[in-house]
Every structure is written in C-alpha cells, then in structure tokens.
Amino acid sequence: LIGWLRGSLQRGGKADLLGDDAALFPGSPGTMVATVDSQVAGVHVPEDLDAGLLAARLLHVNLSDLAAMGTARSRSEESASTWCHALVTLATPEAFDHRHFFSVLLDECAAAGVALAGGDLASSRTLTATMTLMAHQPDGWRPVRRSGARPGDALWIGGTVGESGAGLRLLRRGARLTAHGERAHVFLPPELRGDGPVADAARRAVRRHLRPRAQLELGAWLSSRPEGEHPAGLDLSDGAARDLPRLARESGVGLELDAAELPLSEGFTELCAALESDPIDLALGGGEDYVLAFALPEGVQPPTRFRCRRVGRVRREKELVLVRNGKREAWPEMGWDHLG
Amino acid sequence: LIGWLRGSLQRGGKADLLGDDAALFPGSPGTMVATVDSQVAGVHVPEDLDAGLLAARLLHVNLSDLAAMGTARSRSEESASTWCHALVTLATPEAFDHRHFFSVLLDECAAAGVALAGGDLASSRTLTATMTLMAHQPDGWRPVRRSGARPGDALWIGGTVGESGAGLRLLRRGARLTAHGERAHVFLPPELRGDGPVADAARRAVRRHLRPRAQLELGAWLSSRPEGEHPAGLDLSDGAARDLPRLARESGVGLELDAAELPLSEGFTELCAALESDPIDLALGGGEDYVLAFALPEGVQPPTRFRCRRVGRVRREKELVLVRNGKREAWPEMGWDHLG
Numbered sequence: 315l316i317g318w319l320r321g322s323l324q325r326g327g328k329a330d331l332l333g334d335d336a337a338l339f340p341g342s343p344g345t346m347v348a349t350v351d352s353q354v355a356g357v358h359v360p361e362d363l364d365a366g367l368l369a370a371r372l373l374h375v376n377l378s379d380l381a382a383m384g385t386a387r388s389r390s391e392e393s394a395s396t397w398c399h400a401l402v403t404l405a406t407p408e409a410f411d412h413r414h415f416f417s418v419l420l421d422e423c424a425a426a427g428v429a430l431a432g433g434d435l436a437s438s439r440t441l442t443a444t445m446t447l448m449a450h451q452p453d454g455w456r457p458v459r460r461s462g463a464r465p466g467d468a469l470w471i472g473g474t475v476g477e478s479g480a481g482l483r484l485l486r487r488g489a490r491l492t493a494h495g496e497r498a499h500v501f502l503p504p505e506l507r508g509d510g511p512v513a514d515a516a517r518r519a520v521r522r523h524l525r526p527r528a529q530l531e532l533g534a535w536l537s538s539r540p541e542g543e544h545p546a547g548l549d550l551s552d553g554a555a556r557d558l559p560r561l562a563r564e565s566g567v568g569l570e571l572d573a574a575e576l577p578l579s580e581g582f583t584e585l586c587a588a589l590e591s592d593p594i595d596l597a598l599g600g601g602e603d604y605v606l607a608f609a610l611p612e613g614v615q616p617p618t619r620f621r622c623r624r625v626g627r628v629r630r631e632k633e634l635v636l637v638r639n640g641k642r643e644a645w646p647e648m649g650w651d652h653l654g
Numbered sequence: 655l656i657g658w659l660r661g662s663l664q665r666g667g668k669a670d671l672l673g674d675d676a677a678l679f680p681g682s683p684g685t686m687v688a689t690v691d692s693q694v695a696g697v698h699v700p701e702d703l704d705a706g707l708l709a710a711r712l713l714h715v716n717l718s719d720l721a722a723m724g725t726a727r728s729r730s731e732e733s734a735s736t737w738c739h740a741l742v743t744l745a746t747p748e749a750f751d752h753r754h755f756f757s758v759l760l761d762e763c764a765a766a767g768v769a770l771a772g773g774d775l776a777s778s779r780t781l782t783a784t785m786t787l788m789a790h791q792p793d794g795w796r797p798v799r800r801s802g803a804r805p806g807d808a809l810w811i812g813g814t815v816g817e818s819g820a821g822l823r824l825l826r827r828g829a830r831l832t833a834h835g836e837r838a839h840v841f842l843p844p845e846l847r848g849d850g851p852v853a854d855a856a857r858r859a860v861r862r863h864l865r866p867r868a869q870l871e872l873g874a875w876l877s878s879r880p881e882g883e884h885p886a887g888l889d890l891s892d893g894a895a896r897d898l899p900r901l902a903r904e905s906g907v908g909l910e911l912d913a914a915e916l917p918l919s920e921g922f923t924e925l926c927a928a929l930e931s932d933p934i935d936l937a938l939g940g941g942e943d944y945v946l947a948f949a950l951p952e953g954v955q956p957p958t959r960f961r962c963r964r965v966g967r968v969r970r971e972k973e974l975v976l977v978r979n980g981k982r983e984a985w986p987e988m989g990w991d992h993l994g
Contacts, residue, residue: 318753319756334772336772337739337741337771337772339739339771339788339790346686346788348739348741348771348772348786348788349741349772350741350742350743350772350773350774350784350786351743351774352743352745352774352776352782352784354745354776354777354778354782356778356779357745357776357777357778358776399677399679399688401677401688401689401690401786402690403690403691403692403784405692405694405697405780405782413658416658416659431677431679431688432674432676432677432688432689432690433690434690434691434692436692436694436697436698437694437697438694438696438697438780438782439696439779439780440745440778440779440780440782442692442694442745442778442780442782442784444690444692444743444782444784446688446690446741446786448679448686448688448788450679
C-alpha cells in the first residue's frame with residue numbers, strides 16, 4: 315500500500331512529504347511541521363486504560379514524531395506557549411471520562427509547551443483518540459529527515475529498546491497501571507508479583523509502554539548540527555527491525571546493526587526470561603520504543619546526557635545486515651508497514 | 655463538557671481558538687487555518703459504505719469547516735495546488751479497501767486543490783477516518799467567525815436544510831448508494847421504490863447525505879466583504895437548531911428564525927410525509943446539512959448564484975425565537991453539544 319500510495323503521490327509531485335515522521339510545509343519565515351497519530355483502544359492501548367494515561371500517551375506518541383524531525387521548542391518566554399498547537403479528535407463509547415482526559419491532556423500540554431487549539435468529539439463503539447500537532451520552526455531550522463544517511467556514518471539509538479514491547483506483553487497477561495500520576499501503582503500478573511528485580515523491571519516496562527516520553531531535546535540537538543554533521547534519523551515506533559529499513563530506503567544505503575550493542579534497560583534480560591521471550595527479538599521487534607535512531611558522521615558524539623548508544627554503521631551496499639553472536643545474519647523479517 | 659473545557663482553556667488564555675469551526679494561527683505573512691473531523695462507521699456513515707464515498711465525504715465535511723471560516727482557494731496557478739494540505743489517519747478493520755479509499759481521496763483532493771501530505775494507518779474493529787486540513791491564507795484575509803453578528807443584521811442560510819437528515823433516515827431504513835461515481839445507483843427501501851417524484855426526492859436525499867459539497871465559494875465571498883459588511887457565520891453540521899445558538903452565544907446576541915423561510919429542497923415536504931417526519935423538525939434538527947449560515951447587515955445581498963435565503967434576523971435581546979405558523983415559539987431543544 316505505502317509503495318502504491320507514494321507512486322500515486324509522486325505522479326502528483328508530492329512524494330517528498332510522505333517519507334518522514336512528519337510533513338514539512340516550507341514557508342517564509344520558517345517552516346511548519348505537522349504530524350498526526352491515533353491511539354485505538356484494544357490496538358494501541360488496553361480497552362480499559364485510564365483516560366488520563368491515554369491523553370498523556372497520545373501527546374507523547376505525537377511529540378515523538380516531532381522529535382524525530384528535530385523540532386526545537388522555542389526558548390523565548392513570549393512564544394514558549396505557542397511553539398506547537400494541537401487538534402484532538404475523540405471518538406468514544408458512552409462511559410468515557412472526557413473531563414479526566416482533558417484535565418490530564420491540558421496539564422501535559424502545558425508542561426510540553428503545546429497549546430490545544432481545537433478538535434472534534436464523536437461517539438463510537440471503539441475508543442479512538444487522534445492528535446494533530448503543528449509546530450512552527452524559525453528560519454534557519456533544518457529538519458532531520460530519513461534521507462541523507464551517508465556510507466561510513468555511525469548508526470545511533472537514543473535510548474533503550476524492547477522495554478516497551480515487554481510492557482505490552484505484560485499488559486496482555488493482565489498487568490495494569492491504574493492511573494496517570496507518577497506514583498500510580500502497577501499491578502502485575504500473579505506469576506510476576508513480588509519485590510525482586512524482575513518484578514521491578516516488569517513494573518518499569520509497563521510504565522514505559524503506557525507513558526512514553528518523546529526525546530525532544532535530543533531531536534533539537536540533532537537538528538542543530540552544523541552542515542557537515544547534519545544527521546538523518548527517525549523515531550523507533552514500530553521497532554528497530556521495521557523502522558531502520560525505512561531510514562536505509564530513504565537514504566539509498568545499507569545498514570549494519572550489531573545486536574550486542576543494542577541498549578537494553580536494567581533487568582531486561584531477566585524479565586525476558588520470565589516472559590519466555592528472546593531479548594534481541596523483543597529489542598528489535600517489540601515496537602513503541604519512541605526513542606530516536608540516527609546516522610552521524612563517524613567521530614561526532616552526542617552529549618553523554620542523552621545516553622545514546624552507537625549500534626552499527628551505514629554501508630554503501632544496499633543491504634541490511636544484523637550481526638548477532640559475531641555472525642552476519644539476514645535482517646529479521648517482521649512484515650507489516652504503515653503510512654508514516 | 656464544552657463549557658468546562660473552554661473554562662479550562664480560558665485560564666490558559668486560549669479560549670478564542672475553540673469558538674469557531676477551525677483554529678486560527680495568525681502568522682506573518684498570512685494566517686494558518688486548521689481543522690479536523692472524523693467519520694466513524696456506524697455513527698456518521700453506514701458500516702458498509704463504499705470506501706470511496708467515505709473518502710469524498712471525509713474531505714468535504716472538513717472542507718465545510720474551512721468554508722465556514724471563509725478560506726479562499728488561491729487563484730494563482732503557482733500555488734493553486736498548495737493552498738491546503740491534508741493529513742489523514744485511518745483505523746480500519748482488515749477488509750477495508752485502502753486503495754479504493756486513497757484513489758478516490760487523491761482524485762477529490764486534486765479537484766479541490768488539496769495536497770495529501772501524510773498520515774497514519776492503524777487497525778481497529780471500528781472504521782474511523784480522520785482528516786486534518788491546514789490552509790494558509792494571505793495577509794489581508796479576514797476570517798468569518800462565529801462572533802461579530804450585530805443586532806439588526808439579517809440571518810441567512812446558504813442552501814437547503816433537512817434533505818441530508820432525510821437521507822440519513824432513508825439509510826437507516828436500508829437505502830444504499832453503491833459507489834462513488836456520479837452515476838452510481840441509489841437503492842431505496844421497498845416502500846419508496848419507483849419512479850415518482852417522492853422516489854426521486856429520496857434518491858437525491860441519500861446522495862446529499864453521503865456526498866456533501868462544501869460551500870467554499872460562498873465562504874470566500876463572505877470573507878471578502880468590506881469592513882462595514884463583514885459577516886459572522888458558521889456551517890450547519892449539527893442542524894440549525896443546534897448550530898445557530900452557537901452563533902448567537904459567540905456574538906452575544908439573540909436570533910429570530912422564521913420557519914416558513916427555511917430553504918427546502920424540491921419534493922422535500924412530500925418525502926417527509928412518506929417518512930412520517932415533520933419537515934420543519936427535520937429541517938431544523940436533521941443535521942449534516944453542510945451549508946453556511948451567516949449574519950449580514952440588512953440590505954447586503956449575497957449574489958444570486960449562491961441561492962442563499964434570508965431566514966430571520968439578529969436581535970439585541972439574548973433570546974432565541976422560532977416563528978412558526980405566525981407564532982413565536984421557544985427554541986426547539988435538541989440536547990447534545992460537541993467540541994467545535
């Protein structure tokens with residue numbers, strides 16, 4: 315579908331808009347960056363998820379697309395509240411707690427400097443929340459795009475991967491986070507309850523899945539690199555095994571990824587054992603990591619505060635290679651693609 | 655909910671963005687106008703609606719919000735294709751025909767000068783299509799807002815009302831439009847089949863409901879009125895009985911609406927008889943008319959090509975009055991409100 319759609323748009327001359335995490339509207343002055351993403355109950359989040367958690371997740375999943383493009387939140391006091399505007403549509407069953415949803419959404423938006431500007435409410439059997447974000451970036455800002463990775467670049471990942479996928483598996487086994495606040499309790503399925511390090515890792519994984527945090531500061535650092543160091547990048551939303559090929563395709567290059575270098579969260583391997591999942595499979599294919607992946611010239615190092623990890627390199631040969639246990643393997647086939 | 659939400663936003667200083675059909679982002683140069691609307695299967699459209707019809711309806715329901723604001727499609731050849739950008743999210747059951755949806759959407763967008771710029775695909779039990787439109791308007795453009803109607807203004811409606819509501823009732827009785835094209839056949843329920851004027855009116859009503867056409871040219875004419883004649887307005891999406899009070903509230907005025915002046919489509923009264931519906935109730939409350947309603951100074955007349963009808967007047971007393979059979983009645987209570 316995506317190939318056909320891009321072909322159709324190419325005939326209309328608009329193909330460059332569909333390859334990235336957000337759409338770019340160059341203007342004068344500045345550039346408008348716009349993105350949209352939905353959260354569907356029973357698909358992206360549990361059917362019974364707290365409305366506040368849904369609101370926070372909706373915002374950060376969308377902000378992650380802006381982070382991937384390298385949008386920078388304005389530093390000036392005057393415009394800090396308007397660097398980004400949100401439109402929200404909610405299609406909800408009757409029992410949905412709209413006030414709780416919007417209370418949390420307004421708080422989270424205020425913390426992120428996002429202004430809620432409008433939207434639409436409808437009823438539906440299936441709870442579906444959709445957010446559009448529009449961020450205005452000043453003249454001189456350069457987007458981080460999926461295209462532009464150069465052979466020889468180092469490949470980086472901006473945070474741990476797989477933890478969110480482990481959280482999703484825990485939710486499918488009955489784990490629950492009860493409310494939006496930082497101190498809300500995570501309930502684990504019976505076989506994982508307790509106080510040990512695996513239970514702690516499990517609780518963090520559930521939180522990580524339900525409360526992602528977009529890497530806006532890392533994205534802004536990336537977009538501010540000088541001409542010779544400007545990176546290519548995207549956010550890992552469908553898992554590294556699905557997302558990194560998109561970076562390679564848009565850049566017309568190959569990639570080599572070293573599985574041993576994938577950044578994993580504390581206790582992740584032990585948690586995977588308890589879940590009877592392979593840690594590398596989950597790290598590559600679990601999805602919804604919402605960390606950035608990017609290619610930078612060899613020798614350019616992101617500041618240590620971002621805790622990025624070098625995980626491989628960009629190759630001239632248009633081939634995707636996974637190095638695992640010292641052996642070069644075919645890229646894991648995960649099927650499935652989506653529009654952007 | 656809407657009142658509480660506006661209160662919450664007012665404390666944040668953003669209330670002016672929520673009162674209109676679209677959000678306004680004043681920039682320099684020009685203004686960005688943005689709106690979002692969803693179509694949910696089983697709520698806004700039949701579960702089994704042709705994917706192409708869904709695409710066309712999604713576009714025009716959203717364009718109607720832009721028409722309500724008075725956005726003008728650029729006349730210059732150069733920018734005609736980029737006056738407006740669309741982001742689309744689809745949450746769909748497995749059997750959904752994505753290619754048909756996007757084929758028709760791209761055709762309809764091209765006809766309207768709208769460029770599809772990106773979006774997101776997800777799976778869901780309930781088909782939900784959401785579109786965001788972003789239209790850039792040049793310096794000097796003035797929006798048509800819900801506020802600004804003045805006592806003494808004449809109240810106008812830009813097209814027939816109630817026909818779409820009759821179409822919805824026919825769909826609920828089993829009527830169907832089979833495909834997207836102009837010549838696609840409307841199937842009527844057994845009791846209405848045939849070749850008479852009532853059956854013809856019924857077929858037109860089903861088409862009107864499923865294939866609304868946004869009044870963009872009328873909107874552009876309204877926004878181009880000179881200073882002393884600048885109108886207030888909105889589009890009738892929830893029915894005149896629900897929408898006109900919003901115009902009155904935002905303008906801080908009252909309205910008097912003459913039911914006898916409501917513009918009705920050919921054969922509408924006879925069709926209502928066959929549907930056992932009261933024509934005026936349906937004209938006021940049927941909803942989804944997607945025609946504009948607006949207040950203009952007495953004596954200013956829209957060009958006859960728009961086929962507008964003067965239906966009442968704006969009053970200083972903050973009271974809503976319906977004149978029916980020569981008697982002043984209380985405004986019909988239709989319940990229900992939505993976010994914008």
